[in-house]
Amino acid sequence: xxxxxxxxxxxQQCVKLAGECLKKGGLVAFPTETVYGLGADALNEEAxxxxxxxxxxxxxxxxxxxxxxxxxxxxxxxxxxxxxRVLAQRFWPGPLTMIMPKKEIVPLSTTGxxxxxxxxxxxxxxxxxxxxxxGGYIAAPSANTSGRPSPTxxxxxxxxxxxxxxxxVDGGITGGEIGIESTIVDMSVEPPMILxxxxxxxxxxxxxxxxxxxxxxxxxxxxxxxxxxxxxxxxHYAPKAEMxxxxxEIHKVCDSINKFTANWLEKGKKVGIIAxxxxxxxxxxxxVKTIGSRxxxxxxxxxxxxxxxxxxxxxxxxxxxxxxSQGSMGNAIMNRLLKAAAHRVITVGEKEE
Ligand code: TXA
Ligand code: MG
Numbered sequence: 001x002x003x004x005x006x007x008x009x010x011x012q013q014c015v016k017l018a019g020e021c022l023k024k025g026g027l028v029a030f031p032t033e034t035v036y037g038l039g040a041d042a043l044n045e046e047a048x049x050x051x052x053x054x055x056x057x058x059x060x061x062x063x064x065x066x067x068x069x070x071x072x073x074x075x076x077x078x079x080x081x082x083x084x085r086v087l088a089q090r091f092w093p094g095p096l097t098m099i100m101p102k103k104e105i106v107p108l109s110t111t112g113x114x115x116x117x118x119x120x121x122x123x124x125x126x127x128x129x130x131x132x133x134x135g136g137y138i139a140a141p142s143a144n145t146s147g148r149p150s151p152t153x154x155x156x157x158x159x160x161x162x163x164x165x166x167x168x169v170d171g172g173i174t175g176g177e178i179g180i181e182s183t184i185v186d187m188s189v190e191p192p193m194i195l196x197x198x199x200x201x202x203x204x205x206x207x208x209x210x211x212x213x214x215x216x217x218x219x220x221x222x223x224x225x226x227x228x229x230x231x232x233x234x235x236h237y238a239p240k241a242e243m244x245x246x247x248x249e250i251h252k253v254c255d256s257i258n259k260f261t262a263n264w265l266e267k268g269k270k271v272g273i274i275a276x277x278x279x280x281x282x283x284x285x286x287x288v289k290t291i292g293s294r295x296x297x298x299x300x301x302x303x304x305x306x307x308x309x310x311x312x313x314x315x316x317x318x319x320x321x322x323x324x325s326q327g328s329m330g331n332a333i334m335n336r337l338l339k340a341a342a343h344r345v346i347t348v349g350e351k352e353e
Pocket of ligand 2: 141142150
């Protein structure tokens with residue numbers, strides 16, 4: 001299949017072509033404010049199942065339905081809980097996905113066999129226009145091959161999806177502004193439960209609707225438990241190199257990473273280091289990439305996946321990353337980073353010698 005690439009600047013043409021393609025059951029990747037999505041008509045069983053094939057995604061991993069207005073929500077969920085209405089009013093359009101009991105009209109192939117459906121209204125004008133033009137209900141997982149970092153640039157989508165989908169809409173730098181996927185909250189339980197942390201934090205949700213729980217498996221995975229969102233159990237976002245997170249006081253972290261790096265270099269290995277604007281000059285050797293500034297951790301979230309992909313291209317053998325649990329997006333960033341590192345964390349400087 002030939003994949004057509006169109007630039008978002010030609011907005012009307014983009015929306016028209018993307019809409020027609022989606023209505024015919026095709027696959028269209030488009031930018032959202034979080035990451036690029038791989039869209040298909042969510043109410044068309046065959047179209048939705050094409051997504052699984054293009055991504056190499058396990059069929060039990062449900063898709064998020066993207067909508068462009070509140071009326072659409074009523075058509076696909078059995079009942080909208082009051083708290084969901086409050087959150088929708090406050091955060092939609094935006095990086096929040098809510099899970100609610102589904103209506104018959106939503107095929108089980110979209111929900112991975114579940115009786116609930118995940119819904120989001122993205123805060124990206126082009127995405128909203130494409131959703132409308134495509135019939136109003138667009139299933140859109142992140143537009144990466146399963147197991148690869150989510151795409152924040154059109155070229156990432158091209159790397160993974162060229163020849164497998166009908167169209168890629170290149171949104172330039174406005175695609176992937178937030179850089180990590182939406183916060184997912186299960187509204188079908190009481191209290192509502194966060195199944196995936198994101199830009200919209202537990203505190204922001206609690207300000208609107210009171211207590212919110214957090215799936216305990218999100219930051220560490222106990223051996224006898226599996227995460228509640230099916231997709232969170234897979235080893236996602238994995239760079240090819242073995243990655244380790246080093247945590248502790250920042251100057252000790254830098255010292256340790258320098259030591260580990262020197263050891264690997266002696267053995268002839270290639271080492272990547274994920275640093276920040278504040279620390280990049282502390283590293284003596286290895287391939288150092290700054291991921292953003294600790295002063296504003298949104299910059300870190302925005303660059304996270306692109307940096308992981310860049311290290312893949314550089315063919316490094318080992319990656320060391322600093323830890324970023326402090327800021328307001330700490331949970332969201334660390335959830336992704338821990339997965340990329342398969343939960344390998346080295347804590348330094350706890351015992352004074
Ligand atoms: O920011 C985002 O949410 C992006 C953009 C494109 O909108 N989309 C995205 O989709 O991240 P995806 O498919 O990569 O992640 C969806 C996650 C998976 O972990 C899946 O298991 C979970 O949502 N999920 C979907 N429906 C669910 C349901 N009914 N119950 C529990 N988890 C669900
Ligand atoms: Mg994904």
